[in-house]
Amino acid sequence: MFKNFAKYTVLTTIGIGALLPLTQVHAAETKRQNIVFWHSMTGQNQQAIERIVNEFNASQTKYKVTPEFQGQYVEALPKFLSVGGTSKAPDLFQSNEISTKQLSTSGMIEPMQTLIKKYKYNTKDLRKNILNYYTINGKLYSMPFNSSAPVLYYNKDAFKDAGIDDLPTNPTYEQVTEAAKKLKEKTGSAKLSILPYGWTFEELLANQNQTLVNNGNGRKKTATEATFNNKAGKNILNWIKTNATAGTLVDFGTGANAGDSEVSAFTSGQIDMFMNSSASLGNIKKNAKFNVGVTYLPHPEGTKANGVVIGGASIWLSKGKSTKVQKGAFEFLKFATSAKEQAQWSIDTGYFAVNNKSYDTKLLKDAFKETPILAAPVNQLKATKINAASAGALITAMSKERVNTQNAMENVINGKDVDSELSKAAKQTTTDIKEANEQTGE
């Protein structure tokens, strides 16, 4: 044993000596405070988010942001919830709008308001209705970053071929149905898609100035029941039913890829009208070989369009991080939401620029001039009235509500009764809200 002692000592010394320079490299690197940023962007959007991070890292020497892709929103959230509050939690975390209630009550995040106060940041440049979504009891909880809203896309060339006038900027259900019927007459096949998807239902409801749940959409205090079993809810389902009965509706079902199938059916000319997030605009613009028309989300005749709820995601800050990390993270958020960065981001992806000043930049002005359809989602957002309905619902049971309303939509397409499906969905959502409130102790 001791015979080899000397040998081991020599070997160890040489080994450590050889590794020593490496620790220097590491030390040089750690002088910059590392900030871990979990995001859920893929494809074109991932490149765009990495561009922002790289520009930030190049712009200063104190902090280094490390972007990590953690799967889609649904996959990333449970990961965050399982490490939240520990040292393994990321410093910054991108999460979609419907997790707002969950994250804000999880005790794992530091409200953005704390940093805004600490570093005396003024949010006046950020868009009011986007801030509204993420503000609870007067406190901003997360930083708006990638925001989108639904719009209606249509194929202008197909309309021309069928001898139909372009849709107005702010169309009604009746006008859309009329166009769908004419397209069917001309081509012999269904050309309109209304995806059975809870989010679409929520947006169509908000556009009629109706809340999804009580207590001011859950924003005054915790919501206790669903409120969509009314005229507005029926309007939506009846519109779907009318088109399903007339044979003008294509149903892409509820699978994980249904949304993608819908978009590619549109760009390949299989369908001529559908509703989707404005975030798909970049993709559609690139792939469609025809003139694309973009309008506001439709509303029923006789009801004033109220506007839409903000979708997309925001960036959250983990609780319990050091002051240095907090400072760096906030620097990054300021950078990422600056006028210039948001303008470029908006062009790259089709999300809104969350910064008002972005719209004054030459970059965005030129882009709007070149492709006027880019402006439609922004104008819709500007026309949106600020109220409880357009602020969006704040409940923990959001994912369950989406399944319930999605089922109602799908069942109506399959010929079931509108009234009973709607009341079933509302009743189930109320049960789900109560169960979730029990879970969170509210």
Add this chain to the structure above:
Amino acid sequence: MKKDKKGQLASQNLLAWSLLLPSFIILGIFVFYPMVKTFILSMQLTDLMGNPIKFIGFKNFLNLFNSDSFGTSFTVTLIFVFFSTTLTLIMSYLMAVLASQKMKGIALFRTMFSSTMGVSVTVASILWLFMFNPQIGLFSKILTLLHLPQINFLSDQTWSLIAIIGTTVWMNLGFSFLILLGAIQAIPQDLYQVADLDGASWWMRLRKITIPSTSATIFFVTVVTLINAFQTFGQVDILTSGGPDYHTNLLVYAIYQDAFVNHSVGRASAQSVILTIIIMIFTMLQFYVKNKKGAKNAN
């Protein structure tokens, strides 16, 4: 002398235990601990992170039995398992019988028949997703050619389950075919020669020689396919996400949704316990039948 023997026994015991220890540890960490934990969680109200808040007894189970969605999930799971297992078994057995013939070029067919083994669940589901597309899909084209009304395979309550069963059977075929083919080829040829002398028909030979000789393998394939069917996930996620109105919401998919999307770990655990019990009953039933058969054959 006596002492020696005792010592020998003790050291043998020690050896046995130390050899068993690694598998005990692995099973303990990855099987027994999660099982016990699931059972405990199924009786708890959990917060959004899945931590237990309070003991609520069988309330999770009662809620499940009272909810329409679980009833639908449960029924469609049983229907799905029954049809996907039987169809897989019958079709792959017929394919194996066909491919066991000695013919020129049979190797090509054997490769073709077993090729679905090389396709992952995701890829297979996406291929079928294209075929089910309401406008450009293969089935839609065929229906148009035959002047039949269009079917919305993935959004109709009955057809969507049929679509999932079809996809699953197609995916299962390769593996079952290969195993069954191996078993059929291992049957001694002289049995068939004797049967030929007796002038037995093809059907007679299949019933009296082929099937009895491969019964052990058939049993194995049934168990594996059945358990696999209960655990189906990928096809559902990609083709329908459990819709329309829960009509393809198979149990494992429902568990995933409740645990990771709806953050109701308690409810998800309760469903897991129910699923475990069902699979246990089926497996025990199968072994019971097999043992009975085995005893009969021995007599």
